[in-house]
Every structure is written in C-alpha cells, then in structure tokens.
Amino acid sequence: MYDSFTSQLAGLDLAGFSVTPAPFDQTDFPCEAAVEQTLGAVWSDLFALLADTALAADAEDLAWGFVNLFHRAASRKSGQLDRASDEIRALLASADGSEIHSSNLEEQTLRAQSAEASMQAFEQMREVAALLYRDETGSSWKPVSGSRASHSKNLTSAVIDARDFLRARAERRQAAHSPEGTPVVFAGGRMRFDSDADARTYADNIWATLDKVRDAVPDLYLVHGGDGKGADRLAASWAERHDVQQLTFTLDRRLGARAGFKRNEQMLSLAPRYVVAFPGNGVTERLVIEARKQRITLVDRRGPLGSYPAASRSQ
Structure with a gap:
C-alpha cells in the first residue's frame, strides 16, 4: 500500500507547486x-x-x-x-x-x-x-x-x-463590551395566553412601554436577563429594532436557587434610571421590592397582559 502511494506521488507533475501559509497581507x-x-x-x-x-x-x-x-x-x-x-x-x-x-x-x-x-x-x-x-x-x-x-x-x-x-x-x-448611556432594567417572565390576541396585546404593551421609557431617557441602554423566550425576548427584539444597546445578565447556574437574586443585585448595582417590571416569578417580585428600597423609579406593568396593576394605577 505504502509503495503504491509513493509511486503515485512520484508520478505527479508537481513543478511549480508549493505549500505556503494563508496570506495575511490582503486588504480587500x-x-x-x-x-x-x-x-x-x-x-x-x-x-x-x-x-x-x-x-x-x-x-x-x-x-x-x-x-x-x-x-x-x-x-x-x-x-x-x-x-x-x-x-x-x-x-x-x-x-x-x-x-x-x-x-x-x-x-x-x-x-x-x-x-x-x-x-x-x-x-x-x-x-x-x-x-x-x-x-x-x-x-x-x-x-x-x-x-x-x-x-x-x-x-x-x-x-x-x-x-x-x-x-x-x-x-x-x-x-x-461597554454600553454607553443610561441603564434601564427590564424584567418579566414567560407567560401563557388564552389566545393569540392576548399574546399580541402583551407584546404590544411591552413595546409601547419601552417606547415611552425611551422618550424619557433617549440615551438608554436596556439591561435584562437575556432569556430566549418570554418577556426578555420581546424586549430584546424592541431594542434590536430601535438600535438600542443591550446588556444581558444571564443566570449563573452554579448558584442554584440564588442565581436569580444574584442577578437582581448585579442589575441594580448599575444604578438604573428605571426598573420596568412585567409579570414574572418571585425573583421579579424581589427585584421590584429592592428597586423600591433603593428609591429607583419603578415602571410597574405587572397587571393582566402587561397592564398597570390595580394597586399601582397612579404610577
């Protein structure tokens, strides 16, 4: 087998053939x-x-x-x-x-x-x-x-x-890797809806809310959890379409049940101008509580389909 292969190589016309590294001086x-x-x-x-x-x-x-x-x-x-x-x-x-x-x-x-x-x-x-x-x-x-x-x-x-x-x-x-501007934290969970119309209403409420926040903070960059589904995904799509920078804090799974609360701490450590909250789980509720303690302005949309909660309609 080896002799056969070498004899085939010997029979090839390799004149002018050379092996050189890939060029690194091309500018086109x-x-x-x-x-x-x-x-x-x-x-x-x-x-x-x-x-x-x-x-x-x-x-x-x-x-x-x-x-x-x-x-x-x-x-x-x-x-x-x-x-x-x-x-x-x-x-x-x-x-x-x-x-x-x-x-x-x-x-x-x-x-x-x-x-x-x-x-x-x-x-x-x-x-x-x-x-x-x-x-x-x-x-x-x-x-x-x-x-x-x-x-x-x-x-x-x-x-x-x-x-x-x-x-x-x-x-x-x-x-x-360093966004410029004023941080605005967005939080919300994954939702189930009774109809496509409800899902559309929820998405429209997220986009409309972020539109109003951007009117108030034109240089905002959006801080969120980077979830590929649910509210984070809708917020990310809004940011993409409006050329708004995003800073995502994904969960550190090594922290187990503490991961979500640690992420809250990291996001709030940026001293955001607003915290925008849509319906979510207990981690989102804790984020709202901590934002209020730190006197960060809360945009509360934890009501049905991303509306004002009944107890917060004055906000």
Whole structure:
C-alpha cells in the first residue's frame, strides 16, 4: 500500500507547486452593498425552499445557524488576533534592537492587523444576517454563549507601531463590551395566553412601554436577563429594532436557587434610571421590592397582559 502511494506521488507533475501559509497581507474585503445583496438573496432562496414543506418547522433553527456561521468565523479570527497580540507582547518584552527582531515584530503586527480586519468583515456579515433573522422571526439573534459585540468597521491598511496597536486593541475591546448611556432594567417572565390576541396585546404593551421609557431617557441602554423566550425576548427584539444597546445578565447556574437574586443585585448595582417590571416569578417580585428600597423609579406593568396593576394605577 505504502509503495503504491509513493509511486503515485512520484508520478505527479508537481513543478511549480508549493505549500505556503494563508496570506495575511490582503486588504480587500467584500463591500457592504455586496454583502447585503448576496446574503439577502441566499436567505430568500433558502427559506423559500423550506416554505410549505415538512422542513418549515425547522426554519428558525436553520436561520439561527445561518447567522452563527459568521459569528463562529469572527470568533476564530478573534482568537488569531489574540494569539498574534500575545506574540507582539512577547517580542516587545524581548526587544534587542536587531534587524531580525524588528522584522519579526513587523510581521506579527501585520498578522494581527489582518486578523482584526477579517474579524470585522465577518462581524459585518453576521450583523447583516442577524437583521435577516430578526425580520424573519421577529426576535433578536444572540449566540448560545458569550457576547455579540461588534468592533469598529473602519478598516485601515496603515502600518502602525506595535505598542500603539496593542493599546488600540485593548481600547476597542473594552468599548465593544461597554454600553454607553443610561441603564434601564427590564424584567418579566414567560407567560401563557388564552389566545393569540392576548399574546399580541402583551407584546404590544411591552413595546409601547419601552417606547415611552425611551422618550424619557433617549440615551438608554436596556439591561435584562437575556432569556430566549418570554418577556426578555420581546424586549430584546424592541431594542434590536430601535438600535438600542443591550446588556444581558444571564443566570449563573452554579448558584442554584440564588442565581436569580444574584442577578437582581448585579442589575441594580448599575444604578438604573428605571426598573420596568412585567409579570414574572418571585425573583421579579424581589427585584421590584429592592428597586423600591433603593428609591429607583419603578415602571410597574405587572397587571393582566402587561397592564398597570390595580394597586399601582397612579404610577
């Protein structure tokens, strides 16, 4: 078997063939218009294919995976960027002034810049796909774990100093994960409804309430639990459609029964301008109690279908 394989290789014409690393000095990326047009066409054709078939029920899962394709690609590039940044730090720490060292440093800086540019390009594709997902499902797309932070889309081919690159990299990473503005906490649970009309009324009440809150706090960013179902999902969809930043505090399952109450503490530690409360469980009730103790203005919508509770109609 081995002799046969080697003899086949020997018979191949490999003249001019070489194996080289993937290029890292390319600066051409798909333009935004091309990304939107191409992904829109793929999306339209794919889900038209599923319509009125036995696979229609799986369309939302497939749609989520479509967005996640670009999210994972961006994450891989982010990992490459981190590794290149670590190498830059090591080279800076061992600087000896030699030409070889300077050449290695320049190459690693170029690799890092290339990885960052590629990451931003994939993030752009992810955001376009996420908008298609939102329009298709009515919900904001989010990854299974981690954040969906977007870094600057302004790409540059300028060669910059390695120290400046690391400093800018750290600042951009922090900015991508730090919402700006005034925090507003939103809380509510999963509900069951007697009819589609009741479900629609509940959703409309959430969106109308958040519209009024944004009128009062134009620079708000929305703080919530990130639940993929129920009130959090409706609030996230509202934020997505209005380009409002979101900060999600998911449950730390290691805390067991305390997880929800710990999350309340974390959200209230932001000193929010408002706490918006819709019907929920005991954790939501505790959030309301603590907000009142801290004299945080409460927007109470824990009545039927997200209306004012009977005892709070004066709020």
